[in-house]
Amino acid sequence: VIWMTQSPSLLSASTGDRVTISCRMSQGISSYLAWYQQKPGKAPELLIYAASTLQSGVPSRFSGSGSGTDFTLTISCLQSEDFATYYCQQYYSFPRTFGQGTKVEIK
């Protein structure tokens, strides 16, 4: 099983801020990493796959980087609709695993 450590668990920020979320793997996964956004009461939405490829329709203020064991999701200029919970997910092997989640809240 590949374990994932996502940090921070809670991030307080203001509109316009640049925010960064980290995801660290227990072993290397090349670039087989995805990021999701989830709003309360809704299903998650795919933001990024292959560590850095933006899903169609996702705003360019979202970006992903990293490979191997360390990955980062960056929101360059936080908008009001970005306050949500974010999850990383590895698909290098089964079982698929998710990070614990990072809630981005209004400061």
Place this chain on the structure above:
Amino acid sequence: EVQLVESGGGLVQPGGSLRLSCAASGFTFSSYEMNWVRQAPGKGLEWVSYISSSGSTIYYADSVKGRFTISRDNAKNSLYLQMNSLRAEDTAVYYCARDPGKPAGGAFDIWGQGTMVTVSS
């Protein structure tokens, strides 16, 4: 419109059974690998099970192995999850999720709205 719609959730006693369904529309269901993912109240996401496009390859999380069975009917554009020997810790919203295939194969690009399963006496 590409869509997944789950059904079959509800309240069940510990040790009971439930069968979830996921109806797919707007895409060629038989060409896609599918998954079930769950989320306990107030908790994070947990992958539950995977099935290949033909149904020939299946994987389960250790937490459900031997109790849950994933299946699909490509003629009916439907995915299923048979859940037996249910426990309180299986209480969650269950989502079906599509694997988009290359170049994002393994991620989940389309999700249903979820169906709530509550295991309680």
